[in-house]
Amino acid sequence: MTAQARGTAPLGGYRVTFARYGAALALLCGFGSLSPLRADECPNRGQLDDAYCDANKDLVADLPAKTRDPSVIVFAYTPVEDPAVYENSFKPFTTYLSQCTGKRVVYYPVQSNSAEIEAMRSGRLTVAGFSTGPLGFAVNMAGAIPFAAKGTEKGPEGYNLIVVVKASSPYKTLADLKGKRVAHTAPSSNSGNLAPKALFPEQGLKPGEDYKLLYSGGHDKSALGVGTGDYDAAPVASDVFYRMVARGTIKGDDYRVIYTSEKFPTSGFAYAHDLKPELAEKLKQCFYDFRFPPDMVKDFEGDDRFAPITYLKDWAIVRKVAEESGTPYNKAAYEREAAREAEAARKKAAGAPKP
Numbered sequence: 397m398t399a400q401a402r403g404t405a406p407l408g409g410y411r412v413t414f415a416r417y418g419a420a421l422a423l424l425c426g427f428g429s430l431s432p433l434r435a436d437e438c439p440n441r442g443q444l445d446d447a448y449c450d451a452n453k454d455l456v457a458d459l460p461a462k463t464r465d466p467s468v469i470v471f472a473y474t475p476v477e478d479p480a481v482y483e484n485s486f487k488p489f490t491t492y493l494s495q496c497t498g499k500r501v502v503y504y505p506v507q508s509n510s511a512e513i514e515a516m517r518s519g520r521l522t523v524a525g526f527s528t529g530p531l532g533f534a535v536n537m538a539g540a541i542p543f544a545a546k547g548t549e550k551g552p553e554g555y556n557l558i559v560v561v562k563a564s565s566p567y568k569t570l571a572d573l574k575g576k577r578v579a580h581t582a583p584s585s586n587s588g589n590l591a592p593k594a595l596f597p598e599q600g601l602k603p604g605e606d607y608k609l610l611y612s613g614g615h616d617k618s619a620l621g622v623g624t625g626d627y628d629a630a631p632v633a634s635d636v637f638y639r640m641v642a643r644g645t646i647k648g649d650d651y652r653v654i655y656t657s658e659k660f661p662t663s664g665f666a667y668a669h670d671l672k673p674e675l676a677e678k679l680k681q682c683f684y685d686f687r688f689p690p691d692m693v694k695d696f697e698g699d700d701r702f703a704p705i706t707y708l709k710d711w712a713i714v715r716k717v718a719e720e721s722g723t724p725y726n727k728a729a730y731e732r733e734a735a736r737e738a739e740a741a742r743k744k745a746a747g748a749p750k751p
Contacts, residue, residue, distance in 0.1 A: 443726055448539050448669065455708050457539040457669035464519070465672045469497060469679075472504040472512055472524040474663050476615050476636050479505035485695040489686060496682035497675075508741065509584055510734040513538045516668060523667040523679055528555075528633075528714055529586030531664045532725035533733070535707055539669035541676070542711070544683045545662055546696055547703035552710065554659035555635040557587035557595070560622055563652045567629060570601045570655050576628035578607045579618040583723065584733045586660060586714055587633040588615055593721035595657060613740060616640060623650055631655075635662060635697060642697070661710050665702065680704075 438449035448457035471490055473482045483503045494501040504521060506512040509530040515521045517538035526534045526542075534540035545552040561567040567576070580603070581588025589611075593603050603609050610627065612618040618630035619637055623646055634656070641648040667679050683702040693700050705711075715725070723729050 443536050443724070444539075445537050445727060454706070456535055456541050459673065460670050463670050463672045464668075465675050466522055467499060469493065469499050469501045469522045470504050470515075470520060471501055472506050472515065472521055474512065474525055474527040474530065475506050475508060476527055476633070476663075478616070479507065485692060488689050488692055492686055493679075493682055496685070497678055508737045509533075509582065510730075510737045513540075513730075514734075516540050516666075519668065519670075521668065522671070523665065525663045525665045527585065527663050528660055528711075529588075529590055529718070530584045531666065531707075531711065532715060532718060533584060533730045534666060536725045537727065537730050540666035541669050542664040542666040542705055542707045543680050544665040544702040545705045545710070546699040546701075548698065548700055552703040552705055553635075553662050553699050555587070555633050555662050556659055557591045557631055557655075557657040558634045558637060558653045559592075559629055559631050559655035560619060560637065560651045560653055561629045562622060562625070563650055565628065565652070567652075568654060570596060570599045572654075573601060573629050574606045576607050577610060577626075578603070579610050579612040579621050579627040579630040581612055581615050581618055581632070582733070583611070583736060584730075585615075586717060587657075588618065588631060590717050590721040590723055591657060591660070592631045593723075594717045599655070611736075611740075616645070619646055619651075629654070638697060639695070642694070660714060661705070664705060664707075664711070 439451050440453055441448070442450050442453070442455060444450055444457055450456065451458055471486070471493070473479075473486060483505055486503065490501045490503055504515065504524075506515060509527065512521070512524060512526065513530065513534050516524060516534055524534075524540070526540065531540070531542060535542065547553040559570065559573075567573060580592065583589055596603055601607070612621055612627070612630070615632045615636040618627065618632050619640055621627040622630050637651075638648075640646045665683065667676055671679075684704065686702060688696065688700045718724055
């Protein structure tokens with residue numbers, strides 16, 4: 397059995413264990429693992445955790461006095477679908493990144509948003525792609541520094557929040573979903589939860605009040621659940637939905653889209669705030685210079701490169717949605733999300749068949 401099949405991944409001569417819910421639980425106990433900065437050492441922190449400082453007010457963590465230059469680059473991508481799918485999709489890039497940096501690159505298959513953020517906070521991750529919503533928690537709670545997003549020569553690509561129902565269902569508008577079962581993905585998800593809470597009320601539909609809100613655990617699970625009849629509808633990210641259609645995971649003709657939002661930025665790539673500046677700059681240049689081979693272009697729906705972004709500018713609309721939906725990217729909100737993911741993982745593990 398491979399290391400990944402057992403739930404571990406080799407990291408430069410040692411192994412990190414992937415308990416199904418251990419990483420999320422570790423997060424709940426891990427906020428004291430980084431030494432907080434005294435108020436007199438940090439003139440401005442904003443919404444960042446006490447371990448970080450934002451003296452220049454660009455909304456991300458400043459470079460600390462102690463930096464690191466790891467011999468192994470550990471890369472991860474948001475678990476919006478099965479992590480194994482993306483490990484294969486990113487293989488051409490991780491191979492290139494190793495050549496570009498002269499360092500070994502390991503793909504770290506995280507199982508939840510909280511596990512990915514905790515891995516960044518604890519120093520296990522070097523650079524990673526975070527979903528649109530959880531990126532705010534990664535910045536504030538883990539010191540992640542966003543710098544790139546998938547895109548084209550025109551710049552970073554975006555996606556829409558879409559609401560899907562079965563094509564055979566009678567639902568044609570959001571108002572038709574009153575009293576129905578609607579799957580949201582996870583509390584920290586932008587298109588799967590926060591944006592619906594901020595945008596649906598103006599359409600005459602209040603999530604959690606006008607319909608029964610059920611958390612599926614992922615965009616793919618929401619879409620699949622609508623197809624099987626477990627849910628009447630689901631708000632999902634358009635890019636994930638149409639990738640599932642392109643792969644044949646679901647049949648597009650089985651669904652109908654009854655709502656489409658304005659565009660949001662897609663997943664953002666970020667490096668650890670405490671990397672030596674030379675390594676951080678090298679990573680950025682490697683990302684910007686890479687051009688996706690045909691298979692990656694297909695997997696990522698026409699995106700062919702990584703385009704520069706900043707958290708201050710490109711995530712402004714996402715931060716606004718988070719605030720307006722009552723889910724700011726702070727410690728209290730994140731601990732609730734981590735606890736929810738840990739409990740969901742515990743129940744899943746308890747219900748799994750014994751080997």
